[in-house]
Amino acid sequence: MIxxxxxxxxxxxxxxxxxxxxxxxxxxxxxxxxxxxxYRLSLVCGLFIPTLSGxxxxxxxxxxxxxxxxxxxxxxDQESDDVMALRxxxxxxxxxxxxxxxxxxxxxxRGSIAVAGKELKxxxxxxxxxxxxxxxxxxxxxxxxxxIRKCLHLLEDLIGNDLQPSKDGNVIRFP
Numbered sequence: 806m807i808x809x810x811x812x813x814x815x816x817x818x819x820x821x822x823x824x825x826x827x828x829x830x831x832x833x834x835x836x837x838x839x840x841x842x843x844y845r846l847s848l849v850c851g852l853f854i855p856t857l858s859g860x861x862x863x864x865x866x867x868x869x870x871x872x873x874x875x876x877x878x879x880x881x882d883q884e885s886d887d888v889m890a891l892r893x894x895x896x897x898x899x900x901x902x903x904x905x906x907x908x909x910x911x912x913x914x915r916g917s918i919a920v921a922g923k924e925l926k927x928x929x930x931x932x933x934x935x936x937x938x939x940x941x942x943x944x945x946x947x948x949x950x951x952x953i954r955k956c957l958h959l960l961e962d963l964i965g966n967d968l969q970p971s972k973d974g975n976v977i978r979f980p
Contacts, residue, residue, distance in 0.1 A: 807964060810849040810903035812864055812893040814879070815911035815937075815949055816918075820956050821851020835957050844964055849901040854893070855879070864896040872912060873938065880937050883914030883930070890917035891926060898922075905963070909952055912937050916948055918956040920963055927963060929955050 811821040825848040826833035827841060854860055856877045860868045869888050873880040881889060890908040898906025898921055908919045915930035931951035935944045 806845045806847050807905065808847050808849050808901070808903040809905045809907065809960075810897040810901040811851045811907040811909075812854050812897040813852065813907070813909045814855045814893075815916050815945075816909045816953050816956070817949065818851050818853040819949070819953050820907055820909065821848055823953065823957060824848045824960075825851065835954065837957070837961065839961050839965060846964075849903045850897070852897060860889075860893070864893060864900065866892050866896045868892075875938065878937070879910070880912035881910060882912065883917070886910050886912060886914060886917035887919075887928060887930075890919035891921065891928060894919035894921035894926070905960070907956060907960070909956065911935070911948060911952065916952050918952050918959065920956065920959050922963065925963070927959050929959055931955060 809824055813820055823833055823835050824846055827837055828846040828848060830841060852863060854863060857868050857879050860866060868879060869885045871879040872882050889910045893908025894906040906921045910917055913936045915934050918929050920927040931948045933948035933951045935948040
């Protein structure tokens with residue numbers, strides 16, 4: 806059994822919901838390539854954490870100072886999103902003692918998605934640029950959908966051992 810925990814912001818907990826649906830055989834949105842009879846997944850917890858107070862009190866980590874705060878919601882630039890997604894993934898994995906932690910956050914840019922095991926950390930971004938402060942809601946939702954899809958692809962590659970080794974340490978970045 807592979808135990809997974811998520812700490813999500815711009816994906817609104819939908820990654821955790823999809824992992825749980827896969828693990829239980831419910832109808833779902835994502836078309837998995839993993840065979841559920843071979844790979845048994847368990848969602849330990851799925852958290853939606855858009856605020857700094859949530860990051861501090863639930864994940865027990867110090868957040869990167871945000872570019873801006875909108876009604877308590879953290880807004881980062883792309884580089885800070887990368888750092889925070891990794892921190893969130895590692896924190897939720899450690900707190901829950903899951904095998905894999907997933908963290909997502911997006912403010913200004915494509916958003917960041919981190920999938921962290923004990924030794925290997927993977928980082929990718931959605932395919933859609935948006936600015937939480939000013940983008941049309943349809944663009945924000947397109948970024949979210951892209952982020953969910955890319956995260957689940959990355960998770961499947963990690964679980965199915967379809968990753969290429971990194972030359973520069975244990976963080977592998979994907980375009």
